[in-house]
Amino acid sequence: MLQAESLTCLRDEEALFAPIDIDLPPGHLLVLEGRNGAGKTTLLRALLGLHPLTAKSLHFRGTDVLRERHALCSGALWLGHLLALKGDLTVRENLRYNLAIGDEDAAEDVDELCANLGIAGYEDTPTRSLSAGQRKRAALARLAASRRPLWLLDEPFANLDGPGMAVVERLLATHLARGGSAMLTSHGVLPITLPATTVRLEHAR
Amino acid sequence: MLQAESLTCLRDEEALFAPIDIDLPPGHLLVLEGRNGAGKTTLLRALLGLHPLTAKSLHFRGTDVLRERHALCSGALWLGHLLALKGDLTVRENLRYNLAIGDEDAAEDVDELCANLGIAGYEDTPTRSLSAGQRKRAALARLAASRRPLWLLDEPFANLDGPGMAVVERLLATHLARGGSAMLTSHGVLPITLPATTVRLEHAR
Amino acid sequence: MNPVWRWFHQLGSPPYFYRFATRWMPWFGISALLLTVIGMYLGFVEAPADYLQGDSFRIMYIHVPAAWMSMFIYGVMALNGAIALIWRIKLSELLFLSCAPIGAMFTAITLITGMFWGKPTWGAYWVWDARLTSELVLLFLYFGVIGLASAYDDLRQGARAAAVLALVGVVNVPIIHFSVKWWNTLHQGETVRIMGKSSIDSSMLWPLLIMALATKLYFVFALLLRTRSALAEQERGKQWVREAMVEAA
């Protein structure tokens, strides 16, 4: 799915971390580790073209991403620190809009997505009036509807309670079983039991 | 330090969770547990008068908080989901301002605080250019300088890496040893080994 | 407790106010209607035409009472706003909110009748004279109060925020009243005086006073009506509202 050789991100024209190699086949999970400020968030954003990166080679499903920067954008679903929810709109409206703008399956039933994520009953609540964890769940509901092969998730477990983490684990398991791949960042002990490769970002020098 | 009987928070005039009793003596740690949306964040805010609450009695160091709502404000230090850092100002400037506005000890050495929190070298970086975890550390640096007896910490471990969590644990240990108390919210397994009482927020009915 | 104070305290309790409003509302409504009919008849049929302005002066019987009400209601509103801010009494918040649209209506009537009166007398619908401008400002203050209150999700927070604005805007009311004295304006000076002699003939004065009383009664009627339904809406979960509904049905 995603192969990279000697990949690193640039900040002020300097490498942020020692170059890493990535080999993420379909159906696999990759965990990005590293201390605070190691460059995990930056790496995910850089893959999507939101930051400069350098690499000997970088391929996504056979396409050379270094040449066609746009290739990853239509094949990857990214959830960052910011959740891209409009506080004034309800969970349902936010989800509908997110699915449409990402060109995901239109037929998805929003009530079902919410039930999956454990926020049933909040479909018509403005996201402004949700707790931190509920808001995270609303953002994660996109995953359940997504058919994109690669998921890039930045700290997907932050703010979630135990059952919430289990939901994310289930979503990941289904996705991997369908032949998708995922790359996620997390701190400390991973609260899930899925098999995963770990890549650690270390100081550049 | 903090005693409460039959305490609960109101949202739209309804109790958010089943009334709880709190007894937090000096030198002790209390962990608030509960599912996403249980009301942990709301409870901390309500103690500080940012939300309505009801209680049979609520005392802070002998003062009746229900009568004198302001009593807790000068004795408690609160860190919420929002970090109250100005992205345009450096870590040093943010810290200086935070200490002055909270009327904390003016003599504190900012370089030392930063070194304590593991963000030495970032003193003169605008907080906008910090990673999520580094920003959290900058916000937590206030704790190291604070002389207020009660700490109210909302998910203090979120976004931190392993060493970061250890730093917070050390800060807490010093604070408790000095006779201070702390109340914190957290999800899943607490990543620290300090002895703590747990209070769980359950559905109101 | 002094009986007057006790009555106020009782009135502040939602169920008592609801019953009070239900009982007295019709009386205020009916007497307002009656007085309006009498005032209109006296003003528009009986009173002699003005030697200068002909019949256009009859707009006065709507214009002047409406103008007085626009300021009076602002005062009542600000007073309730102050009570709501200081003692956080729910009923004052609702009374405060109910005043705004009624006051805005009277202000709009003042402006519109004034404009139609201005065309024959001054030759223009609108001039930027101090009284006219300050009355327009009053309209915007009412709009500001309504807009700010509705911009908040929480009704009570909205009411208190709007109350701060209403109190700040109180300075405008004396400006409206004294504008004709402070600046030389096109607008009519003070004609009707409570103390001393009014510079208006009594055959013209009487209908005006009747209309003034009618508008006051109408205001109380509209205020009770609006506050009553807002109260029932806000407390709809409560036992006494359900009882009152059953009673009404």
Add this chain to the structure above:
Amino acid sequence: MTALRPYQALLARDLRLAFRRRADLLLPLGFAVLVVLLFGIALGGTPERLAPVSAPVIWVTVLLAGFLSLDGLFRPDVDDGTLDQWLAGPTSIVGLMYAKALAHWLLYGVGLTLSTPLLAMLLNLPVDLLPVMLAALAIGTLGATQIGIIAAALTARLRRSGILLALIVMPLYLPLLIFGSGAVDAVRLGESPKGALLLLAAQTVLLLTLAPPAAAAALRIGSDNPP
């Protein structure tokens, strides 16, 4: 028309966000009336003094009211991560910009144009100038929206850009203002407003073809994806 789905979704979302607070829809009108009021009182207020300046004052007021809404055009989308999602997603940013521009014009341009008769009355604008004023404003606000969308995109990532935004927008508004008041002046002097209106329309068409792609490019600045 599934190809249009993302753009429709954005248009619907922007309109919905605006309608969520219904009072907001009347507020541009309120602002315009207030600025007119400030000018009325500041200029002393007699009809003879007001009439000659009323058309320009209306133009400036409408442009200012539209201008005030620009800060909210992209800022919320930047702050909550929506913009990053657009840039990281498969949808054409140029298309999204057209949807944004349409929503903005529907919400502000149309509303302000329709409120002109009221402003005109307050300022004693001669009634026979009203039709040409309305036509010029309808075209002009469409152009102004395009200018606004470029400026808002350029300043979207900056903090406290309010006044920088003004600095970018005002000079670009000038040609619209010149031909817009020109058309009204022409009618007052008994000439045909056709020339001025045509030039105004030509500018608007030019802006319509240039502005959304320019705005898309501006949003890409700071991200690594080529436009």
Add this chain to the structure above:
Amino acid sequence: MTALRPYQALLARDLRLAFRRRADLLLPLGFAVLVVLLFGIALGGTPERLAPVSAPVIWVTVLLAGFLSLDGLFRPDVDDGTLDQWLAGPTSIVGLMYAKALAHWLLYGVGLTLSTPLLAMLLNLPVDLLPVMLAALAIGTLGATQIGIIAAALTARLRRSGILLALIVMPLYLPLLIFGSGAVDAVRLGESPKGALLLLAAQTVLLLTLAPPAAAAALRIGSDNPP
């Protein structure tokens, strides 16, 4: 003076945030010059036509430039949690409001007043009116800041409040505007501006005593702490 330390810290922070982007300090001036230019052009531009309206246009411009800065007065502090920290802390909110108001006036009121000679030149304002204009603006902007701080506090927690802000602020600006241009007019008509200036000063003093506590009360709305 340790009792003043929190307020000094807030004042210093606000000034520092403004100075961090030095360009921002010149931007109000840039905005004012542009509005004046728009009017100059819209009004046809001959000196005879401009001179009588120049004083009111300057007043309106200065008030608008100050007004545009209001949205940034509390919004950032609400968004990043600073406001909640104030409300949850030991420091007097009224005191913080005085610090905020002082910072805002130093940044906008003083800057705009100092730029008036330039605006006056662009608009052919008679030179002998300049001193009274400057005095009136210095006093008037201090009052306008107080009005602004109330309005900004009232709308701080609302989304997209720009135009609601205008609705609140403009009517309250009017008395300042009336006496402010009144003073200039008095000098033009050869009378003494003293009365108008005194009334302007009286208003400003009244606002200075009322506004910061009112703003503090407004910020407390939504919190459970009594004001």
